[in-house]
Amino acid sequence: MEDESAPERASVGPIRACVHDTVTAYFQHLDGQASHDLHRMVIEQAEAPLLEVVMRECAGNQTRAAAALGINRGTLRKKLRQYGLED
Structure with a gap:
């Protein structure tokens, strides 16, 4: 471990x-x-609230949120659009 x-x-x-x-x-x-599509369903159900909370905790700062998530800012923006979470 x-x-x-x-x-x-x-x-x-x-x-x-x-x-x-x-x-x-x-x-x-x-x-x-x-x-059917269990993996997709679980990822979508977990990812949307994850993004919501991280964006709130980062006061909407996408650069900080992307860093906290370990993804690049462009990927974060795409995911925010995907889940209808953009400002």
């Missing part, structure tokens, strides 16, 4: 557990029916 700081470990665990629990519940609700 990599040597991570305590805040990083604390923030990763709950998110992973939340996704795990949500996907487990999703399959239980399917009641045997096939699922």
Whole structure:
């Protein structure tokens, strides 16, 4: 295991557990029916609120938000448009 700081470990665990629990519940609700495009659905459901919160925490500064997300500013702008989150 990599040597991570305590805040990083604390923030990763709950998110992973939340996704795990949500996907487990999703399959239980399917009641045997096939699922389709699960990866896309999970990414979209997680990415939009992630972008909203990061943009709020960065006071709308796209350069800071992109740095916090580890993506370039152009990618951030594209994703903000994709989810209808542009100013």
